[in-house]
Amino acid sequence: xxxxxxxxxxxxxxxxxxxxxxxxxxxxxxxxxxxxxxxxxxxxxxxxxxxxxxxxxxxxxxxxxxxxxxxxxxxxxxxxxxxxxxxxxxxxxxxxxxxxxxxxxxxxxxxxxxxxxxxxxxxxxxxxxxxxxxxxxxxxxxxxxxxxxxxxxxxxxxxxxxxxxxxxxxxxxxxxxxxxxxxxxxxxxxxxxxxxxxxxxxxxxxxxxxxxxxxxxxxxxxxxxxxxxx
Amino acid sequence: xxxxxxxxxxxxxxxxxxxxxxxxxxxxxxxxxxxxxxxxxxxxxxxxxxxxxxxxxxxxxxxxxxxxxxxxxxxxxxxxxxxxxxxxxxxxxxxxxxxxxxxxxxxxxxxxxxxxxxxxxx
Numbered sequence: 001x002x003x004x005x006x007x008x009x010x011x012x013x014x015x016x017x018x019x020x021x022x023x024x025x026x027x028x029x030x031x032x033x034x035x036x037x038x039x040x041x042x043x044x045x046x047x048x049x050x051x052x053x054x055x056x057x058x059x060x061x062x063x064x065x066x067x068x069x070x071x072x073x074x075x076x077x078x079x080x081x082x083x084x085x086x087x088x089x090x091x092x093x094x095x096x097x098x099x100x101x102x103x104x105x106x107x108x109x110x111x112x113x114x115x116x117x118x119x120x121x122x123x124x125x126x127x128x129x130x131x132x133x134x135x136x137x138x139x140x141x142x143x144x145x146x147x148x149x150x151x152x153x154x155x156x157x158x159x160x161x162x163x164x165x166x167x168x169x170x171x172x173x174x175x176x177x178x179x180x181x182x183x184x185x186x187x188x189x190x191x192x193x194x195x196x197x198x199x200x201x202x203x204x205x206x207x208x209x210x211x212x213x214x215x216x217x218x219x220x221x222x223x224x225x226x227x228x229x230x
Numbered sequence: 231x232x233x234x235x236x237x238x239x240x241x242x243x244x245x246x247x248x249x250x251x252x253x254x255x256x257x258x259x260x261x262x263x264x265x266x267x268x269x270x271x272x273x274x275x276x277x278x279x280x281x282x283x284x285x286x287x288x289x290x291x292x293x294x295x296x297x298x299x300x301x302x303x304x305x306x307x308x309x310x311x312x313x314x315x316x317x318x319x320x321x322x323x324x325x326x327x328x329x330x331x332x333x334x335x336x337x338x339x340x341x342x343x344x345x346x347x348x349x350x351x352x
Contacts, residue, residue: 001343001344001345001346002343002344002346003257003341003342003343003344004251004253004341004342004343004344005339005340005341005342006247006251006339006340006341006342007338007339008243008247008337008338008339008340009336009338009339010243010336010337011334011335011336011337012236012239012240012243012261012334012335012336012337013236013239013334013335015239015243016239097232097235098232099232101235129232129268130232130268132268133232133236133267133268133335134232155314155315158266158315159266159268159333162266162315162317162333191315191316191317191318192315192316192317193317194317194318194325195325
């Protein structure tokens with residue numbers, strides 16, 4: 001009987017990340033920017049997506065970006081029903097799982113086989129904890145923080161903010177009624193992720209939605225430029 | 231709580247290592263995690279107890295090492311611990327830093343046991 005210590009020193013999620021890299025590369029070659037939207041439940045992910053679709057649909061057809069949405073929830077297809085009038089959408093029902101993983105996303109993506117648009121938006125399960133650890137093959141991770149949640153949240157969920165590239169502050173139409181400081185939330189989030197882009201908006205009255213859409217289009221142009229260099 | 235799915239991925243890797251090395255059993259599985267791992271050690275332990283009996287890691291001991299969150303500065307090259315999730319270099323205040331430990335769920339090592347070939351019977 002012999003005993004042998006095998007040194008591995010490898011992250012348990014390394015394999016899943018390699019799969020995510022492959023998905024990311026394939027989507028970049030198609031010219032599709034993949035966005036992973038994270039937030040707590042009810043922060044306004046679906047409303048933001050509906051406002052985005054409405055904003056773009058007001059443009060003349062040749063300047064109108066196309067997007068599809070994959071939406072994750074524990075139960076029901078309520079979000080898919082809300083978005084279906086605007087965009088191609090697939091509901092991923094996790095049956096109780098607290099986050100999405102790439103195999104679920106890839107399966108939902110395959111059911112959108114004829115979609116070859118500019119933006120694939122993944123609406124994650126409402127949760128600021130577990131989704132932060134799982135790479136879905138996105139090019140851009142966007143975290144939403146709504147004014148009703150409080151401006152002290154970034155420091156409480158450091159991984160979600162550290163792994164995001166942009167912070168959307170939503171429901172800012174409620175600022176006159178709730179004690180929320182955009183400056184305090186920005187400072188708290190940027191202590192964790194100094195490079196975070198901050199996009200304040202209200203999906204309800206439309207303020208800031210144009211800037212958000214321009215940000216997305218800018219990120220897609222950067223992706224295309226990076227991809228043509230390699 | 232996603233510890234269950236992380237431990238499933240961990241056990242898949244342990245089983246593959248055991249098979250590759252022709253091990254008859256796994257004595258120890260050593261993992262490392264830290265403040266930005268988003269993993270609760272107690273939940274990892276309980277997921278391991280639930281899931282490992284059906285695998286090559288049945289009867290193995292899980293050792294969880296908790297390490298601090300550390301980073302290296304790309305500007306001044308100093309290495310430091312990140313306190314209270316303030317992601318800036320304490321030496322030069324740069325934000326160009328790379329986390330070096332404490333943000334993952336890392337399989338450090340496995341201790342495998344192998345039956346020696348019974349030479350006297352060959």
